[in-house]
Amino acid sequence: MSLSDHNDLPGEGGSRRLSNFSAYAMSATICSPGSSSRCCSNSNANNSQDSISDCQLHRHSNDFSSSHGRNSVSGSCSNNDSIYQQLNTTVQQPQQQLQAKLPLRQTLRRQHKNNSNGNAINASSSKLRNNTNANNVRPSSSIAEGEHIEGYPPTAYDVFTSSLTPFASCGRLKQHQKLHSPLLPIKIPASVYAVTGLLLLCTMLVSPCQAFQLDGSQTSFAQFRKWYTGLNGSLELEFKTEQPNGLVLYTDDGGTYDFFELKLVEGALRLRYNLGGGAHIITVGRELHDGHWHKVQVLRNDEQTSLIVDGVSQSSTTKGKEFQFGKFATNSDVYVGGMPNWYSTKLALLALPSVIFEPRFRGAIRNLVYADQPGGATRRQEMKQPRDIKCGDGPCDNGEMPKEKVPRGVRGGNTTDACERSDPCQHGGICISTDSGPICECKNLEYDGQYCEKEKAPSEATFRGQQFLSYDLGQTSAEPIVSAQDAITLYFRTRQPNGLLFYTGHGTDYLNLALRDGGVSLTMGLANGKQEMHIKPSKVRFDDHQWHKVTVHRRIQEISSITSFCRLVTVVDDVYTDHSHIAGKFTMLSSSRVYVGGAVNPRALLGARVHNNFVGCLRKVEFSADTLLLNLIDLAKSGSKLIQVAGNVEYQCPIGDPQDPVTFTTRESHLVLPPWETGKQSSISFKFRTKEPNGLIILATGSKQPRSKNAVLFAIELLNGHIYIHLDLGSGAAKVRASRRRVDDGDWHDLILRRNGRDAKVSVDGVWNEFRTPGDGTILELDGHMYVGGTGPAYNNIAWPPAIWTATLRQGFVGCLRDLVLSGKAIDIAAFARLQDSASVKPSCHVQANVCAGNPCLNGGTCIEGWNRPICDCTATLYAGPTCGRELATLAFNGSQHMTVWLGNGQGTKTQTEELIIRFKTSRPTGLILLTSAESNSPDRLEIALVAGRVRASVRLSDREKNLLAGQSVLNDNNWHTIRFSRRASNLRLQVDGVPPVREDAALVPDDD
Template structure:
């Protein structure tokens, strides 16, 4: 809540506006933008007892790197600023200017007045009666643009980078907070002019400035006063709580030789911090003799703390001077080394002091090193160095190839805690920042930092797990905090949908009243889903996507009863659960990376319904602040198979472009994955990891009875679906996928209507229809995808995003009892049984899935059973086959079938489909022969050396084409299609290969014969057709035009052909 004290003196008709800030670690006050002109003035009054704090900050939004910062340093007021335009000052670098008022201390609890005036190159500040000037030697003096400038922040800068992201001087975010009162803030506003601004927002403000900190914190915390009394900042202590009374756990970091924490803004002049002193304190433990503990500085100076052969060495280098070092031995140990695997406390202090005698003013630099109470120091003249600069800082290691970072033998291996870096008013808690070094923060981390510490020489495997398949999970103990607690973890992934964590019952009591907690990524955003037994809250915890595989993200959940918050990369989102239940009652374990198959996830956990486990890295899982040691539980639960799907450590980001070699073939689209590449085969009919596998093709015919129907063991409630089907057809209308519910009107039907896709979704009686795509009944392969996430619906065709819709009414619960492919389950309202019978799919399907359920599994089993049945017994057929699906067997190479055909093919074109299997290398499949004209007119298809050859003869003209690259006499079932092209040519396709004959020959017209397998005796081979033996093998599923023909009953004549498909001929040929 915002508290703004107004003291109104009615007799004087004046208003004094005052903001009182507590100085807590998140306190600040936010005011509107400062409208800058060529002459600018800002003034206010303040009082405080803080000797180091941020008073005011504003900048130009990081456009030109301009800013104003007013801080209190050692009780003195200091102004840091940068002005100008780099486009005008092209011949010189615009520096950061600093002015410190040494004459007046402001931490005395008294009111002080400050005035800042800037006009062109003249800058004047006035503190009470003390006035200081500075003249800028640069060409431009602009500050920024009102559109891009930041607001004015008083007392602190929000920790949440999403509230204030791009900063000209980002390290100012880590300045100590102001505790005190500010009043009469006046500057130019737009469009009001010079006036007192209204408060926009604030945190940590107070009603009064009463001091409640008479008693010190019992455990060295920093006390500050709030509206509710005294509170404590427990940073750099081993305790938590309001007055630092609760022991803190899991605050040690493990370094394994590849890890580091730090920042580097050296290439941005405006980000430089100028200070007079630096103070670094570190607790460390190691069993290794060499390593970098800490380094900080800028391009011209640095301070470094390293371990070399077990000896601590502190080094200081200033611009224009020689390096100074201090060596410290462990006098309490023999040998006197610090690599004894014991905790040691190190304090490194460096400052620059301005000294003056009767004649000269000179700068003196002093460096002190204190280790376990032992102290040593070194002093030197600092030449012209008046300030210590800071633009980079690293702990444990550093980024390579930085010339201004001093060299070191190797990174640190061991444990650290209580890492504190203080530079004038800046204060960085490195342990805390290691947990926030993600997203937009300038603080970065490298390697696999782990919030735990083991004694001895550390194992090279850190407490990090890499989930490589998305199909397995790791179980951890339950969250034993029914009324409240904390849970945190860090992750890195490139997947847009995945389940990170699940904590719930094996079998939920029902969908709405069952306790559970889940974290999942949906459409690239992190969601928390929580139910305490009286209703579900689904909370989007991110404003930006978190599926960049290069970036780590940090998640922290805090809950007390029905209320709590989720913080992701410093973005905090509060929540409150519905109903009255306030406890999380669970005895089942916490699962990270996914959910076991025996667990039934609630419908509100969408990633679990989509069967999307986590692929990526997870580390630093902490339950109530305690490291969960996920690697230990993984090792206890893993077997040989799971070790391939989950591995210790996280793959390096370097060289992770797995698509650089173009691994996806046949037009597949490559996408980088976690440890490999992923090929999207939507634009091709090929399947497989590289889109180069010939998939099985399943043919369906209208009224054929082949459509698979899946009945679920129990009704499924769905709020998210991923549906995909890859098909080809010439049907104008056909149902592709249909669902139904026994006790509800809910439906999900995907169909084809005059070459256009149509999706009908009915939820709770409300039907919505959506259409997309054109000309999809062209007998070419097409991939259709439907993605629903609650109310959001996305429609794709052939890998291209087509439309995006929002379902109205807010109803998202779809009930499903059964699913069907290639035919409707039941009529929609207004449809008749007769009308939907014509909606059966007539064509081929390669793939059909619904939330990773393989809808063609039944068809695959049928085909497998049919093959084995045909091999066991002559003429046996599966029960699902009707008469029209008769399979015939050509026992000898003298057999044939003949059909009379009476069609004018110039209107609709030739369409023929047929299944066959054989071992014959050279035989006739079919001939279509026109007997009604003088010249020969025919189409033939033959096996020549196991390859299919298509021949077209018209009079004395002949054209042939062969499908090369594969032999089809492999005793497997194959489906071939013959069709007429728009150009008048012919095309034969078999599974995923095809051959064409161009359209230069006259249009094919006939009323003649179709011969399968061979020619009747007495009919000579046509001129131009290579004579072959008759076909020996099996044929099935003959379709001419849109009519399915029975090979046995519809044939006009047949010789040496029998029903069924025997194995005798196969054995004979194999052993011949």
């Protein structure tokens, strides 16, 4: 309590009127029911040298409130029916006695004033002294006249020196014959001090019945002196509230290990503490938020710590050999009701960083009693006022504590509730009564503003495979978040079937939430038990680029002293539910690590079922643990020191999603991407749709390394309606058909490929196929550009690997592609299309029906439905071009003429596939139509000839040869005929006109090639 100014009152002897009863901080106190004797110890009295001249009594508590505004504590009994202590000014009841020990705090000088009023009261004083002696109150003869003991003159000391029982409660002052005026200044000459009743009345006004209110707002807290716990220390307080959750008290050793945290959890009081040997938890009581006063005691006895609530006690024993609580010089102050907000930027100063996020206490506190000095006695503590808070108590600006960083949201105990008169809060906002009127608490609502009237933008973020949010309390040796129940709630939107959504764990305990194959997957490990669930309804996928909500709830219930039961429930979109449970030797859920949207190595996390990070948007990611609630995206966006942000996270979900599809409209359409950084492990995924059976989708190459058999190669192509994978790590090529059924049906199809060294597996629409590359190569070193959708005419002269048939045939992919992710990194292919100004790559995907309507093909060409385009087959005509509108040149040979065409810029070609279309007419039954040749020492050739009126195709590779004959009638009829020949490695196909083709699967290539 502070020393306030006081005004002179008129009257003889220069007597003064007290403007504030807390000004002199009288040493004697009055205990409430059940209080121990130490609650009557001295308050923080000031060293005033002024003498007490008189006391002015008020009937209404508001008349003697302290004058420090909203930060002050009223000097009043907070019970509505208990304002003043019932007293008898003549001390007629001997059982109402005071402590013998008087505080050694303040010395008051005795003044000698003689007047008639003084003589009258002095006579009354003598009578009172006689009455006191008659009740076995022994006067002291050891005090000389003029000496002063502990703030009282000798005459007062004579009255108070007996070992008497303190007053037992707060009560209303009854009107006495001499105390009947509602505002009666009783003037006491300075020479007289032994008026027992009046002295008790002055003392009463600073009694421990005082309470202060905490409004529970986001800046509400009270700050007190450090608690010296020692090995046998104690702390007491009383509280009342109607809120089931809230931080009551916290103190620690300055951010190392030791701490005491006292909080309400669903109406029960929980003490969590650490003295260096590990955290312990004690829980006592239930339904303590009943609006009544509850007394709390924390008692230490070496390694044993006890929590007592209303006489009910629970204890816990600390392990180890060191039981001291930090170092007193560096320990923190005691914080009541909440923590200063400046701690949110100084989490390293907290041994329990999660305390900063606890909900604040809303209610009343009184009788906070503990020792605040080594070797000192326990005493009732007074709240630190702004002038009492030094720079050592927190961060300073220019050597002074900023006003916004001192205790706020604290009021005197006898106040009116502004929210009862008017509650202006909307949309579920919580009304909080303050000295300046009601305010609205909009925390954890979708609204903000003065009255929670404004809808706020959702907390959301975009992840592209390399971004994620995390916290790791273990890095600072801080205590984990522990709870009896926790919950995860988040919203997601994605087109990717796989990705890590959320992970939390501590030690070997974990909870791993992810998308797997378009469903929601959850794995949990607790003690030695494990559970797994997968929610994937029939005909429902959650990778449909729509918002989906996931809620995971865990709750521990004690079955016996050695066994507990953990119930696990997962709900998707409030419709699809799965639940499970684990029984084991555990008591709490712990969290020291959290990952949102991914991790550095998601496959290394416990319980991992997916190996890549999330690609898409997350919204309102909340993690709650008992009373604690963390909105992780909001914390990351606000720059909270708790959250680490990996990568460039965008705190919004853009309307133009970078994963929107693009369309390759022609066979020449393509995009060129930077080299794909792979190494020993890599993955690729995308979605596609088309109606065309052939097309090159992805192609990337690397240089041939020393001692390598081949050049490095990776490619994905569509052949005859099926997906093929090409992979060569330099020691041998692998070619795998990844699809079991045709995928050129116009629907979206999903492809995922993962590799680890030589081992790889590929999935098309959820059907997995594993394979392994030959040789001993394990590294995929791609140093060339990645081509997406094809290679384009600018690269026609490049000798592409012969195994990539669509590259050899210049058949680019025509269709839609989206959600391209390379090794966990989302690729904005639409941005590449804009950057490369490729007009033939459109940033959308639409389906056009009946593209052959109206017969767009001219001159007898046949229209075939392609992907949003008509494909005109001009092979049966003398025309070419997209619509068969360009007339072809015709060559005539007399039997002795020929024409030579050099391939590959004169360097020749090496292919595994060919397609040949020739139209001819002749009257001769035999003749060479086409012949290919290679180097002089190579026997490889392809020959097309007319033999006895039929077409013969001969293919020779090395020392193997195969012949095919086609044509059911004589073809030397001088009419136009069409020859179609194609080869795919050892598969040969020959067709003449509309006759069914002749096929042959010839073993042209040696098995070891």
